Each structure stands twice: as C-alpha cells, then as structure tokens.
Amino acid sequence: MNLRRLQDLSLKWKLVIPFLFLAAMGATSLFVVSYRFQASLIHVNEAKRLRNQYQFFLNDIEFKKNMAMSLAYLVAKNPDVAEAFARRDRKRLTELLYPAYQTLHKDFGVKQFHFHVPPATSFLRLHALHQYGEKMEAYRHTINKARETGAGVGGIESGVFGLGIRSVVPVFHAGKQVGTVEIGLSLEESLLEEFKRNYGTDLVLYVDGKPGVNRPRVFASTLDKGLLSPELFSRCFASGGLLFYTGKLGGRDVAVIAGPVRDFSSKIIAVVEISFDRSPTLALLKRYGAIAAVIGLIGLALSISFVWLISVVFTKRIGEVVAGAEQIAAGHRDTSILVESGDELGVMAHAINQMLTSLEASRRKLRDYAENLELMVEERTRSLKESEQTYRTLVENVPLIVYMVMPDGTAIFLNRSAAQMIGVSPQQLNGPHEVWAKHIHPDDRARVVAQRDECLREGKDLHAEYRMVHKDGHIVYGIDHAVPVFGDDHELIRMDGIVIDVTAHKELEEKTLQSEELETLSQVSARLAHEVRNPLTSIGGLTRRLLKSFETSDPRTKKGELIVGQVEKLEKILKMMLAYIEPHLARLHHRDLNRVVTKAIESIEAELQDTDFSVKPYLDERLHEIKLDRDLFEKVLISLMKNAFYRMGQKGEINVATGKNGGYATVTLAYRVPFISDDDIEHFFYPFAVAYPFAGGGPDRDIMDVPICKVVIHKHGGVINVSKEDDNLVKINISLPLE
Numbered sequence: 041m042n043l044r045r046l047q048d049l050s051l052k053w054k055l056v057i058p059f060l061f062l063a064a065m066g067a068t069s070l071f072v073v074s075y076r077f078q079a080s081l082i083h084v085n086e087a088k089r090l091r092n093q094y095q096f097f098l099n100d101i102e103f104k105k106n107m108a109m110s111l112a113y114l115v116a117k118n119p120d121v122a123e124a125f126a127r128r129d130r131k132r133l134t135e136l137l138y139p140a141y142q143t144l145h146k147d148f149g150v151k152q153f154h155f156h157v158p159p160a161t162s163f164l165r166l167h168a169l170h171q172y173g174e175k176m177e178a179y180r181h182t183i184n185k186a187r188e189t190g191a192g193v194g195g196i197e198s199g200v201f202g203l204g205i206r207s208v209v210p211v212f213h214a215g216k217q218v219g220t221v222e223i224g225l226s227l228e229e230s231l232l233e234e235f236k237r238n239y240g241t242d243l244v245l246y247v248d249g250k251p252g253v254n255r256p257r258v259f260a261s262t263l264d265k266g267l268l269s270p271e272l273f274s275r276c277f278a279s280g281g282l283l284f285y286t287g288k289l290g291g292r293d294v295a296v297i298a299g300p301v302r303d304f305s306s307k308i309i310a311v312v313e314i315s316f317d318r319s320p321t322l323a324l325l326k327r328y329g330a331i332a333a334v335i336g337l338i339g340l341a342l343s344i345s346f347v348w349l350i351s352v353v354f355t356k357r358i359g360e361v362v363a364g365a366e367q368i369a370a371g372h373r374d375t376s377i378l379v380e381s382g383d384e385l386g387v388m389a390h391a392i393n394q395m396l397t398s399l400e401a402s403r404r405k406l407r408d409y410a411e412n413l414e415l416m417v418e419e420r421t422r423s424l425k426e427s428e429q430t431y432r433t434l435v436e437n438v439p440l441i442v443y444m445v446m447p448d449g450t451a452i453f454l455n456r457s458a459a460q461m462i463g464v465s466p467q468q469l470n471g472p473h474e475v476w477a478k479h480i481h482p483d484d485r486a487r488v489v490a491q492r493d494e495c496l497r498e499g500k501d502l503h504a505e506y507r508m509v510h511k512d513g514h515i516v517y518g519i520d521h522a523v524p525v526f527g528d529d530h531e532l533i534r535m536d537g538i539v540i541d542v543t544a545h546k547e548l549e550e551k552t553l554q555s556e557e558l559e560t561l562s563q564v565s566a567r568l569a570h571e572v573r574n575p576l577t578s579i580g581g582l583t584r585r586l587l588k589s590f591e592t593s594d595p596r597t598k599k600g601e602l603i604v605g606q607v608e609k610l611e612k613i614l615k616m617m618l619a620y621i622e623p624h625l626a627r628l629h630h631r632d633l634n635r636v637v638t639k640a641i642e643s644i645e646a647e648l649q650d651t652d653f654s655v656k657p658y659l660d661e662r663l664h665e666i667k668l669d670r671d672l673f674e675k676v677l678i679s680l681m682k683n684a685f686y687r688m689g690q691k692g693e694i695n696v697a698t699g700k701n702g703g704y705a706t707v708t709l710a711y712r713v714p715f716i717s718d719d720d721i722e723h724f725f726y727p728f729a730v731a732y733p734f735a736g737g738g739p740d741r742d743i744m745d746v747p748i749c750k751v752v753i754h755k756h757g758g759v760i761n762v763s764k765e766d767d768n769l770v771k772i773n774i775s776l777p778l779e
Contacts, residue, residue, distance in 0.1 A: 195304025
C-alpha cells in the first residue's frame, strides 16, 4: 500500500488505525513494563539479600575482632602475665601462655599471639618463638594507637605474617604501661569457608595488586575464580561504595555484590565479592513472563473492540472539527468553528477559537519585540562575559583556596592557590573527598571528615581549623569555612568554601608563647638560684671559718670538711641547672666541618692523654664549608666524647666520622660500653644521666652537658639521634643542613 492510498482513506479509518496501533503498543508496553517491574523487584530482593550477606560478613569480622579483643584483655589483666612482661621475662611468659596459645590456635583459629614493648618492638611471638626484636612502629599502627591512648584497638591490619583480624590492648603493671599484647585471627580461606557453611554463599577476597599493575590479587576464596574485573575493583576500592552485578560462574547464573573491607582505621584495605546461584529466580521470572504475555493479548483484543466502537460513534463530529482545523491551517485565521454541543468536542472547538484570538495578539507582540530583541541579547551577552571574567580573575588570584563540593563530597572546582598552599595542583585534588582528605594531617583527618560529612548531610555551615601536610612534608595550618547552596526545591546543590592559610599566625603565637615561658622560667630560675646560693655561701663560709679554729687532730675537722664538700657539690649542681635553662645564641658562619671536628678531637686527647682512651677519626674530604657556630659546635663534640669516656668506664676507643647524606652533612660518634639499656638510650639527653664532672671544678667555666648539646644542634637547624646496636654499640648521629 503506497502513501497515496493511505491519504485517501476515510477519517474513520484514519482514526481507527492509529488507535489500533496505540492499543497494540499499549499492550506491548504494559507487558514490557510489568515484566521489567517484576524483574526489577526480583533484582531488588537479590540486592537486599546480597547486602545482608555483605553485612553478615562485616559482622562476622567484627565478632572475631571482639573475640580477639576479649582474649587480649583477659591476658593483659592477668597479674602473673603483667608481672612477667614488666620484668621482660620471655621464658616465664612462654611457660604461662604457650599451652593456652596451642589450644586457641587449634580450636578457635588464633593465628597470632604477640607481645610488644614500646614503642612498637616485637618482644615475644608465641606463634613464632624465635622471631622477635623487629621494630614495627612504621607500619603497625594498631600498636601505636593502643600505646598512645591506653585503650584496646582492634580491626583488620597487615603485619609480618600477612593480613589478619588483630586486637591490641595495653598491659599495665603497678599503674604503669609496660607494653601491649596482640591476639590475631586468620582472614584466609578458613574464615571464608566457615561463612559459606553458615550462609550458603561463595566469597572471594581481593587485595590491591603489585604497585603499577592494574589488577587485583585474590587473597582468599571459596571459588576457583571470581567475576570482579580490575575496573570494578578500582571503583569499589576508590569510592568505598557497593557494586551489584550478575554473570555466569561455573555454568551457573549468579548474583554478585562487591563491597569494601576496611581496616581498624576505616581505610579500605580489600574488596570482598559475595555471590549466590540465581537460577531458581530466573525460572520464576520466565514463568511470570508467559502469564503476562497471555494477559496482554487479551487486553489487546478488548482494546481493539473498544476503539472500533468509539471511531464509529464520533467520526461525524470529528470530521466537522477537522474540516474547520484544515481551513485554519490553510491560513484562514478569521475562520471560527461552530460550537454545537457542550461535550469535549464542543470544548475543543471553543478552545480553538480562543487560540486563534490569542495567536493574533501574540503575533502583534512578537513583531514589536523582535525589533529590539537582537540589541538586548547582544548587550546582555557582553555584560555576562565581563562579569564572568571579573569573577574568575578574582577567584583565581585571591591568596586562599576557593573550592566547590557536591553533596556527595566530590570536589568539582579548586582555584590555583591550592598549588601554592599545599603543593598540589587543583586538577589532582578534584574528585572524591578522600583525595583532599589524604592531605589533612592524620591527627586531624577523622575529625574534619566527620564534620564535613555532617555539614553536607544536614546542609549547614562548615567552620573547621586543622593542619594540612604540604607536598614537601611541612605542616600548613588552615581555617576552612564553607556555606551550603540550595536550589529552588530547597535541596542542597553544593557547598562553596574557602581555606585560609594561618600558618604564619600559628607560628607567631607559638614563638611568642615559648618566648614568654622561657623568660618566666629564666626569671624564676635566677631568683631561685639567688635564694639558694645565699644560704649555701653562708654555710660554706661559716664551716670554713670553723675549720680554721679546729686543730688537725680534732674529730670535728673531718665532719666540717664533709660539709664543705657537699656545699661545693650543691653549688655545682645549681650552676648546671642554670646552664640547662640558659638560652644559647648560635652565631652561624661558613666553617670547615672537618677542621672543627679535628680541633675537638685534639682538645679531648690533650685533656685525657694520661688515660687508656683514644679517638679514631674518619673524615670525608668531599665536604664543603657549612654554616656553624665554631666554638659552640666544638664544645658539643668535646662534651659528647667526654660523656662517652665516662660511659665506657674511662677507657676504650671512639670512632668519629664525617660524611654527606642527601642535603645534610653528618657527624657520627660510635663506641662500645659495658652495658646500656633501651631506657638509657631513650633518656640519653636527660640531665644528670651520667655522673661525671661537667663543671670541671672551675666556678667561671661554661657548662656544656649532653642536654645542652641537643639544644645547640637544634639551634643549628640540625637533628641529633642516639641508637644502640649489637654488643652495646652506641651510635650518635648529628645531621646539619648543607644550606
């Protein structure tokens, strides 16, 4: 049938054919919509079941964490264990706990039973008795947090023996924290197989693969392989959201959920994939489709019959209205359609007549408006461009970070001040809020993220003060203020905010406060020294006068000399105390570091030439001049070598080496002592740690003790560290900036 024959059809058939087509389309659409609705309902139920399975998995991990925490607290509260741990009696701890560990390992899946000493050093592994002594402070953050807070910390964390559910609690003895104890449970196939037995679902646990390889690694699984692609893994790992999808696995149709697994600090550390067989559900859906198709065909037949009846009844009146509409379409706008009835067709005819009147009025208005429209559009466009350029110039050049954040926390705009403030370009910071959060200081991050989430959720202002970490590592203090922007429907559109750099203000406050504290301490100390020195002078002078009046054989002479000696000792201690709090001004000039070290060695060898003590220098000739206060730094080296002399028992050899490490010049002192404990190393720079004559007996001689040495090194912008190696080898490392 060609187009001409279609045009020659009667009005009745022109109405019937479209209505028949619409009826068929309606029945088909109803079938498709109902079928999809049922499928959607099934998918919703599947998603709900998967979400519950995912929550059960997280609850299972939480339960095992709490079980491990309970066991750890039970061990920590045991008086015998606490006493043995406080005495660092590894043998006694093994006798007390190793049988219990074997039972826990066999019956309850306990994988780690570990004691640590501060700060985070392995003391005893009941699961590996001969492996201890590792320093884990850099990567075992549960231990650090438990030690700092004095409370138990639990969750998933990676350690020497891999990923596990770990709970760490502090151990106290005599009111003092003596270390921490850890109970760890497996996060491998045994846990997943147990979950599968309980809930009838398969699990695959993925962790991030090797750096630079965009592919997840299967950590544990109840299947040979999973369905999670590298792209889906990256999405879930980055956003922390849940992913639902379906697929075929082992010839079965399965429904799958992928969700993040977080460690003890809420950081995403893995992704779990949970799946179950959905073949029965698909069979039910197929049966429902057949029923819906039958119902649709019945509805289609009824619709065709009804449309035919309507077309026959109303064709005549519709023909009249169509004839009038054709005249209007032909340009006869003065034509009006006769209104013969008050039904819908009469209302339509009346409406067409009113439309003709309105169109004529609108035509006149458009003709008048068109004359000025082009000029108005041009003027408005120019004004908008100028306003946009002015606003962008202002935003990009203000000395503070300007940002926009969507309701889900995604940053969509940052100005270029971000690169100046924290060393990261705006393009690198755009995206999920976690990208910005990782530049917040770890101690402030949780507080700020929670406050920002609350403001986005409740649509209220944000005002927070926190620290940020610059790309080069230094701390930046900032004040963050943001206000919500709402749409016409009162829904939150975004948050607009600014971050102001107040680092200089903070540093000024700290320096001012420190200066005031030091000034107060200096005044109090000077006054205290004056008050103490006067009685000592009186006691010493009176005792010496009495000694002159006694005969040499008088027994009181010995007691008087004892009093004089103790008074002199108190005077030396008083002088040392004043020396510790006295400010030291370093006058820095370019000096040859090797020459200063050589002179210090010559001075100490001359002073101790009659002793069994020697200094062996190893000087790096590549060093150039660096900024030093020559006299102060020479006194520091002499004091450190004299301290070593007394720690070694006034005999032995000390090695002094200079070198270069990156942007720093280094001076290293190494010597062996009869014995030195970890506590001695920790308190190496405490006053009066070693008894030797600092003041040297001279009343006007400057004191340069080890604590003052540390202050002087800091005045040079450097760092001094002390460590202990095997066979009581003490190493003192001084790092000074080359520039």
